[in-house]
Amino acid sequence: MAFNPNELPPGCGFHPTELEIITILRNRVLSQQGYPGVLERNLYGPDATPWLILSEEDGTIPWQRVGNAVDIGKKVYVFTVAPRLGNGSQRDRSAGCGSWVPRTGPRNVMDGGGLQVGTRRSLSFQPRTEQYGRDRWVMHEYELDDSQLNPGQTTDLVLCRVAKYPDVEPQIPDLNFAEEDN
Template sequence: MEINQEALPPGFRFHPTDEELITHYLIKKVLDCTFSSCALAEADLNKSKPWQLPGKAKMGDKEKEWYFFTLRDRKYPTGLRTNRATATGYWKSTGKDREIYSGKVVGMKKTLVFYHGRAPKGDKTDWAMHEYRLQPNFAYHYSSNSKGEWVICRVFQKSGGAGKKRRTAAREVSSAAASASLVELEPSTEHVPCFSNHNSDPSSYASCAPMHGLGLPAFPSPRSLQENLQLPLSFTPPPTGFGNVGQKVEGSELDCFWS
């Protein structure tokens, strides 16, 4: 039975609870396979791509969720496993099944996510589904004469799933580019003596200072040391030579920065 959504009163939404889906829709479908609803269409989810299902639904565009009656496809004729494969991918269950109560347990709710490609190396998409089925003992009581097991599927697209993945990938690329552009600045640990046979020109002393990776002296200028340490303007200049090997030299390394 089709319904014209334009004829519905303003604000109308089909938003049933889990209990209502079981007790008002699924049980009736299991008892009578000809039962139909103005809100639930019939569809074969194994032969449909998730993004094709909204076009097969009777309503749900306002809520961005679509409801369907479907028969569970057995993976093997004599087995109980359900075939979740489609032409372009497969539905993969996630988490534990949840019990649905109406005074007692009347049904189960399973959450599935659609993966594009072949298992087990498919790519996760933002399409998901809730599958509602009768509780096993409940189902046997009501569907003993049924040739298949009817279930209700609520299909929806999780908001921001693909966009979030794109944003995460963009942040990773940006972070990698920023890391590659950084220059690691580590001061040299090699000790270079400041005393030499050269004259006491300050420029010659600066040439013996250890250098950073960027070509800048690791030590500040003499003028900067004077201002920061508030030292006198003049110091005794360093000796002009070492003399014989092993000869003791007066003064300190700091003296070589002053003229």
């Protein structure tokens, strides 16, 4: 039986630290085996619109299967290949009806001894047109440092933490204090 983070008992959760995420990615790259609770999907490319590529057969996104409510802000973890543009080092982050736009440069992920073991980038999904809604898809993309690979080994495999947040104006009640003073 496979581990499903949505079926954990109350009070338990799958919340790996950045160092644990890099460790999971390193184990996946070196052993070629998946990890329970981490999906394997192609988040980049012409058919990779996030709400379609992350959907299960029943049409839900993994974090939506808790009761009947949509749990906004929950995260899903995904192994994916981040293709490069040509032979260069830049990544092609086009995805279906839009693209993943970097919001920060690479940030170092360090181990307990101060050694860099990977990098993290923050990205958000930007649709090409407004017809695809205003929800905000946010992703942290984790990549191994070359020091974590075997000599001569390279990889384009990354581990991504993806979340969806509504892009809705907060409802602020109309407080009319002038009427209360009368």
